[in-house]
Amino acid sequence: MNILSIRSWLYVLIVGILQSQHLHAQFPKGKSKHHLQALEYIDKRTPELTALSDSVWKLAEPSYGEVKSSRLLIEFLNKEGFTIQENVSGFPTVFIASYGEGKPVIGLYGEYDADPNASNGVVPRRAEIGQGQYGHGGGHNLLGVGSIGAALAIKDLIRRKKLQCTIRYYGATAEGKLGSKTYLARDGYFDDLDLSLYWHPAPVTAASTAPWDALIDLQITMSGRKVNVIHDNESTVNVSEAFELLINELHALRPMTNQGIKLNYQLSQSSHSLNETPDTARVTVRIQCARQNDANQLFENIVAGVNRVRDQSKVTTTMKVIRAMHQFLPNLKAMETVYQNLQWLGPIQYSDEEIQFVKQLQQHLGMPIEGIQDKIIPFSDQTGREHVYGYASDIGDASWISPELYFVVKSLPGVAMHQWPGTIFSGHTIGHKGMIHAAKVLSLTIIDHLQSPELQKNVREDFERRRRSYRYHSFLSDDPPEITKSVDNR
Numbered sequence: 229m230n231i232l233s234i235r236s237w238l239y240v241l242i243v244g245i246l247q248s249q250h251l252h253a254q255f256p257k258g259k260s261k262h263h264l265q266a267l268e269y270i271d272k273r274t275p276e277l278t279a280l281s282d283s284v285w286k287l288a289e290p291s292y293g294e295v296k297s298s299r300l301l302i303e304f305l306n307k308e309g310f311t312i313q314e315n316v317s318g319f320p321t322v323f324i325a326s327y328g329e330g331k332p333v334i335g336l337y338g339e340y341d342a343d344p345n346a347s348n349g350v351v352p353r354r355a356e357i358g359q360g361q362y363g364h365g366g367g368h369n370l371l372g373v374g375s376i377g378a379a380l381a382i383k384d385l386i387r388r389k390k391l392q393c394t395i396r397y398y399g400a401t402a403e404g405k406l407g408s409k410t411y412l413a414r415d416g417y418f419d420d421l422d423l424s425l426y427w428h429p430a431p432v433t434a435a436s437t438a439p440w441d442a443l444i445d446l447q448i449t450m451s452g453r454k455v456n457v458i459h460d461n462e463s464t465v466n467v468s469e470a471f472e473l474l475i476n477e478l479h480a481l482r483p484m485t486n487q488g489i490k491l492n493y494q495l496s497q498s499s500h501s502l503n504e505t506p507d508t509a510r511v512t513v514r515i516q517c518a519r520q521n522d523a524n525q526l527f528e529n530i531v532a533g534v535n536r537v538r539d540q541s542k543v544t545t546t547m548k549v550i551r552a553m554h555q556f557l558p559n560l561k562a563m564e565t566v567y568q569n570l571q572w573l574g575p576i577q578y579s580d581e582e583i584q585f586v587k588q589l590q591q592h593l594g595m596p597i598e599g600i601q602d603k604i605i606p607f608s609d610q611t612g613r614e615h616v617y618g619y620a621s622d623i624g625d626a627s628w629i630s631p632e633l634y635f636v637v638k639s640l641p642g643v644a645m646h647q648w649p650g651t652i653f654s655g656h657t658i659g660h661k662g663m664i665h666a667a668k669v670l671s672l673t674i675i676d677h678l679q680s681p682e683l684q685k686n687v688r689e690d691f692e693r694r695r696r697s698y699r700y701h702s703f704l705s706d707d708p709p710e711i712t713k714s715v716d717n718r
């Protein structure tokens with residue numbers, strides 16, 4: 229037997245061993261030994277990843293206040309050889325960790341903030357840990373560490389010169405509040421990405437093709453001098469009149485709204501005397517649309533309306549965008565690849581002990597006692613949906629800069645997320661399994677993309693076809709984020 233045949237025999241043996249550890253999976257066309265090596269690597273690092281996730285679970289820090297959690301992840305990634313950039317875009321707990329050099333640049337997203345009033349022990353019943361405390365109801369400890377698992381697997385292949393790319397981990401905060409990723413997008417941190425990947429724990433496993441909504445919250449303030457309507461000249465233009473003009477402008481936009489275009493506003497005036505007009509009036513507006521272009525159009529119409537009011541009334545008007553999240557632009561070609569990988573790995577399997585645990589909680593909650601079972605939701609093209617989804621997320625902005633994909637992995641049974649029942653599972657083996665599964669799907673999809681020029685071309689073409697002529701621009705001002713004044717969007 230010559231050296232070459234010994235080597236190929238060894239390869240067959242190694243691949244055989246690796247495959248035997250993923251017996252539920254077949255080795256489909258397009259997969260290489262690097263895919264198996266990534267799976268094997270994640271299996272090897274599972275105890276450390278689980279311990280890291282549990283540490284973040286125990287810390288359970290609020291959005292913008294994840295000081296210890298972000299520090300833990302930064303130190304972990306730093307030890308793994310990642311270069312760290314901290315305090316990104318004015319957020320003290322947002323960081324970027326990078327490994328490798330040059331193009332392509334692949335982005336992964338992590339979060340690690342907990343939910344208020346969601347603390348609970350890892351037991352199948354309500355068992356608050358300290359009244360009103362934070363807990364990882366949304367499983368962001370899993371989200372953050374699952375993406376780290378993928379970053380490590382890709383790093384290992386780069387280090388061994390099996391892959392050529394830069395892998396970048398964006399540690400972010402407050403997806404449903406201010407949305408730190410929208411500030412990162414504004415500041416150009418996604419500009420050189422070739423592909424980015426986001427996952428979220430969920431009660432189901434699915435490769436999502438749903439476009440999340442575009443959302444813009446803005447505040448219009450009109451100010452002038454107070455007018456005493458009894459003694460002052462009645463023809464004096466005042467803030468009250470400007471306020472009425474603005475309401476007329478907004479009202480005139482109502483016919484534009486439909487199932488895919490939503491507009492709402494709230495009014496406030498401040499005055500101490502009914503004899504006086506106020507010196508300040510404020511209107512807070514929310515635009516929420518299924519399509520980014522509709523949100524852009526509505527925003528432009530409002531700006532034009534505010535300018536007309538200013539010119540007519542001579543009051544001072546200021547407009548401030550409080551929050552702006554782009555529609556999530558789905559990428560069908562990338563999501564097909566995710567779906568294939570979900571199928572290749574197969575549904576997550578649960579032990580009798582895990583099923584019993586879930587049944588006990590279901591009984592406690594008065595729900596049907598069904599236990600837990602993972603089933604991959606069949607792939608469907610939902611990109612054409614015309615009505616609003618009801619949710620916006622800060623993952624949307626990056627999807628207009630370069631192709632981005634999004635999927636969910638079952639990490640809990642069908643109980644309330646971002647609340648205490650969710651917290652139980654983000655500290656439980658059921659959540660750990662979801663996290664490790666997600667790390668594998670992320671790694672496989674990145675390797676698919678890196679190894680197939682055809683897939684790269686198809687994903688890029690899908691992206692260009694959907695974004696058409698629109699080029700990303702942020703609606704946010706250049707001001708630093710007002711992280712204490714956030715509004716929850718969930």
Ligand SMILES: [Zn+2]
Nearest residue numbers: 366368403428
């Ligand atoms: Zn979340």
